[in-house]
Amino acid sequence: MVACLVGVVSSQGTAPLPDIRPDTRAKPDTPWQVHVAYGSPASTSLTVTWQVQRETRDAVVEYGSTPKLGSRVDPLRIVYASATGVTYAAKLDGLKPASTIHYRVGRPGAWSQIFATRTAPSVPTPFMFTAFGDQGVLAAGRQSLADITADAPDFHVLLGDVSYANGFQPIWDAWFDMMEPFAARIPVMPAIGNHEYEKEIGPMSYLGRFTLPEDELQYTFDWGDVRFVVANTVLGMTDAQLEWLDRSLAQARKDRVRWLIVCQHFPLFGTTAGRGFNMPLITRESAVIDKYDVDLVLCGHDHVYERSYPVIGRKPVTDERTHYRKGMGPIHVIAGGGGAGLYKFAPRPSTFNAIRELTHARLRVTVPVDGALRVEAVRPDGSTLDRFEIAP
Numbered sequence: 591m592v593a594c595l596v597g598v599v600s601s602q603g604t605a606p607l608p609d610i611r612p613d614t615r616a617k618p619d620t621p622w623q624v625h626v627a628y629g630s631p632a633s634t635s636l637t638v639t640w641q642v643q644r645e646t647r648d649a650v651v652e653y654g655s656t657p658k659l660g661s662r663v664d665p666l667r668i669v670y671a672s673a674t675g676v677t678y679a680a681k682l683d684g685l686k687p688a689s690t691i692h693y694r695v696g697r698p699g700a701w702s703q704i705f706a707t708r709t710a711p712s713v714p715t716p717f718m719f720t721a722f723g724d725q726g727v728l729a730a731g732r733q734s735l736a737d738i739t740a741d742a743p744d745f746h747v748l749l750g751d752v753s754y755a756n757g758f759q760p761i762w763d764a765w766f767d768m769m770e771p772f773a774a775r776i777p778v779m780p781a782i783g784n785h786e787y788e789k790e791i792g793p794m795s796y797l798g799r800f801t802l803p804e805d806e807l808q809y810t811f812d813w814g815d816v817r818f819v820v821a822n823t824v825l826g827m828t829d830a831q832l833e834w835l836d837r838s839l840a841q842a843r844k845d846r847v848r849w850l851i852v853c854q855h856f857p858l859f860g861t862t863a864g865r866g867f868n869m870p871l872i873t874r875e876s877a878v879i880d881k882y883d884v885d886l887v888l889c890g891h892d893h894v895y896e897r898s899y900p901v902i903g904r905k906p907v908t909d910e911r912t913h914y915r916k917g918m919g920p921i922h923v924i925a926g927g928g929g930a931g932l933y934k935f936a937p938r939p940s941t942f943n944a945i946r947e948l949t950h951a952r953l954r955v956t957v958p959v960d961g962a963l964r965v966e967a968v969r970p971d972g973s974t975l976d977r978f979e980i981a982p
């Protein structure tokens with residue numbers, strides 16, 4: 591199906607070309623690009639999405655708490671104009687919190703392998719998640735995938751700019767094919783990036799290919815007593831988006847979540863050359879983030895690693911490098927080094943910068959039941975470039 595893409599120039603830079611493998615499925619209707627995400631709520635609901643070449647009447651997910659499976663659910667066929675194949679998506683509801691779910695997708699005679707994934711817990715539970723943005727399908731994006739695979743997180747947050755298909759749909763196929771060994775087992779929760787708004791079709795492929803909570807462009811999910819608020823910043827925070835963010839953060843505080851983490855593509859306080867601070871977004875969003883005492887704001891878009899001190903009222907409140915207390919102010923992290931070509935920094939860091947480094951990197955965020963939340967940024971060679979803690 592996507593056997594040959596020689597001659598395609600990636601917008602992630604000039605050569606090398608995307609490493610797109612031939613479609614090696616034994617049969618054309620064997621599922622591929624299988625991936626899972628949390629449904630609503632994440633503790634009892636999962637979604638599974640996959641693609642086949644031909645429509646079949648008997649597409650199904652078989653699942654259960656053991657590899658013997660035993661339960662079945664019919665998927666929806668997801669129809670969208672930019673599709674390269676037939677997409678099916680199924681919601682597995684009524685699952686047990688913090689439980690392993692074994693499943694396979696397809697139809698009799700053309701099954702995927704049996705994968706195992708897990709629901710989120712409903713009570714405080716220690717966990718670790720990984721995050722980065724701006725991945726693509728080139729060698730560095732594949733390395734990032736290998737790195738998070740080795741990290742074995744409970745789930746992965748993708749901070750936007752996913753495949754860089756930019757209107758050339760087989761690149762999406764290549765990204766999901768590349769991700770399947772990870773994403774069929776570990777829920778991947780993306781925030782939409784500007785590269786997911788493709789020319790002429792907007793976010794159609796993104797919406798068609800991912801199956802996410804709420805309206806998919808912005809949503810929240812809980813992992814134990816930690817809330818993730820995944821915002822859509824690509825349209826510059828419209829009134830409706832800002833109202834949604836305000837309402838979601840207010841609800842999180844009402845629900846007394848222990849940690850409150852905003853995930854979005856566009857950063858506020860970047861120091862990339864030619865970009866710098868995003869003043870329109872700062873004007874729209876920073877007061878809302880401050881108002882609800884968000885603990886972490888995780889962003890992509892700038893293909894660099896940089897991280898602020900705690901910031902309140904558009905000012906850093908300390909120059910302490912590594913140890914913080916909850917309530918000092920939101921800490922903004924730009925983890926746009928998921929694999930796409932790196933940018934350049936403006937010559938001088940800003941007074942907001944606790945650290946900045948031009949490198950590919952992923953975040954590992956470790957959340958214990960008691961004690962400090964710990965964030966590490968790790969280079970592809972395994973060395974740690976940033977590490978900080980927020981004590982409760």
Ligand SMILES: [Fe+2]
Pocket residue numbers: 750751783784785855890891892
């Ligand atoms: Fe971007």
Ligand SMILES: [Fe+2]
Pocket residue numbers: 724751891892893930
């Ligand atoms: Fe990007």
